[in-house]
Amino acid sequence: MIELRHLTKTYGTKVAVDGITATIRPGVVTGFLGPNGAGKSTTMRMIVGLDRPTSGTALVNGHPYATSRAPLAEVGALLDAKAVDSGRSARNHLLALGATVGIGRRRVDEVLAQVGLSEVAHKAAGSFSLGMGQRLGIAAALLADPAVLLLDEPVNGLDLDGIQWIRDLLTELAGEGRTVLLSSHLMSEMQLVADHLLVIGQGRILADSSIADFIEESPGGNAVVVVSPDAGRLAALLAGDGISLTTREPGRFEVRGTTSAAIGDLAAEHGLRVHELTPVTASLESAYLELTRDSVEYTATVPTHELAA
Numbered sequence: 001m002i003e004l005r006h007l008t009k010t011y012g013t014k015v016a017v018d019g020i021t022a023t024i025r026p027g028v029v030t031g032f033l034g035p036n037g038a039g040k041s042t043t044m045r046m047i048v049g050l051d052r053p054t055s056g057t058a059l060v061n062g063h064p065y066a067t068s069r070a071p072l073a074e075v076g077a078l079l080d081a082k083a084v085d086s087g088r089s090a091r092n093h094l095l096a097l098g099a100t101v102g103i104g105r106r107r108v109d110e111v112l113a114q115v116g117l118s119e120v121a122h123k124a125a126g127s128f129s130l131g132m133g134q135r136l137g138i139a140a141a142l143l144a145d146p147a148v149l150l151l152d153e154p155v156n157g158l159d160l161d162g163i164q165w166i167r168d169l170l171t172e173l174a175g176e177g178r179t180v181l182l183s184s185h186l187m188s189e190m191q192l193v194a195d196h197l198l199v200i201g202q203g204r205i206l207a208d209s210s211i212a213d214f215i216e217e218s219p220g221g222n223a224v225v226v227v228s229p230d231a232g233r234l235a236a237l238l239a240g241d242g243i244s245l246t247t248r249e250p251g252r253f254e255v256r257g258t259t260s261a262a263i264g265d266l267a268a269e270h271g272l273r274v275h276e277l278t279p280v281t282a283s284l285e286s287a288y289l290e291l292t293r294d295s296v297e298y299t300a301t302v303p304t305h306e307l308a309a
């Protein structure tokens with residue numbers, strides 16, 4: 001379990017992490033999601049004691065990680081997949097890491113097999129593709145069989161097979177009761193891998209929920225599009241607590257907060273005509289973009305002369 005309490009990090013006047021409070025539980029894969037510069041890496045670095053919080057605390061299994069007696073066995077971290085001596089073979093890289101904590105060949109060969117690198121174990125890590133490098137980073141994180149896994153952008157640049165492989169591995173590791181936290185700035189990746197989402201923007205928590213609840217609770221959430229020649233009267237009947245109505249054109253409006261069945265029944269009760277009643281589920285991607293729209297640090301703008309062209 002990882003507990004963040006009012007965790008804050010400032011660099012000069014820049015607030016990178018702004019009072020984050022959250023609990024990352026064992027048994028599920030938690031996705032740490034946010035636009036570039038949102039504060040994900042800084043948070044992860046504070047969890048493993050590589051950065052010191054300006055204020056607040058990050059606890060791993062109830063204590064600051066820096067005070068851990070067996071750090072490698074407590075947290076397996078992949079914070080920079082490129083941090084490998086490129087001349088060393090994958091196996092020697094893991095042997096050297098293991099030697100610092102008394103882990104020998106048997107375990108090294110076991111994790112190499114677990115991440116599918118046995119056949120290239122003797123090749124220089126520098127010759128590895130991006131995907132193989134990520135696998136080696138994950139092997140290093142798994143080496144001491146840690147209860148907590150912290151992976152910064154492990155899916156970055158992987159193809160669909162690679163993503164599926166990571167999903168199966170992480171689901172299995174979480175199923176064994178481990179705490180698994182992985183970061184990404186892409187919802188499309190998280191959607192495939194995580195069960196639970198922790199979304200941040202400009203150093204603050206924007207959402208902490210299961211993927212299903214995330215869609216349901218997002219401002220763009222589930223809606224029903226209604227097309228009716230009696231739109232005005234139907235909208236007036238629907239208006240009420242917890243219902244939101246949006247009109248973009250005459251005779252057509254969107255309703256949030258109720259179901260298409262309830263709208264259809266209400267229309268029938270009052271003898272109102274309905275030509276279309278269409279439930280629309282917001283995609284996770286659009287829910288995420290909507291949520292983080294105001295917290296994107298750098299937004300690309302198209303020069304006006306290109307728009308005119």
Ligand SMILES: Nc1ncnc2c1ncn2[C@@H]1O[C@H](COP(=O)(O)OP(=O)(O)OP(=O)(O)O)[C@@H](O)[C@H]1O
Pocket residue numbers: 011014015016034035036037038039040041042043184185297
């Ligand atoms: N050592 C540092 N000195 C100054 N500013 C920093 C430092 N490290 C991070 N920052 C700033 O803190 C903010 C958060 O950065 P961080 O790398 O944690 O974001 P991130 O969510 O991991 O982004 P990305 O997805 O791009 O990796 C950014 O504005 C970044 O420029």
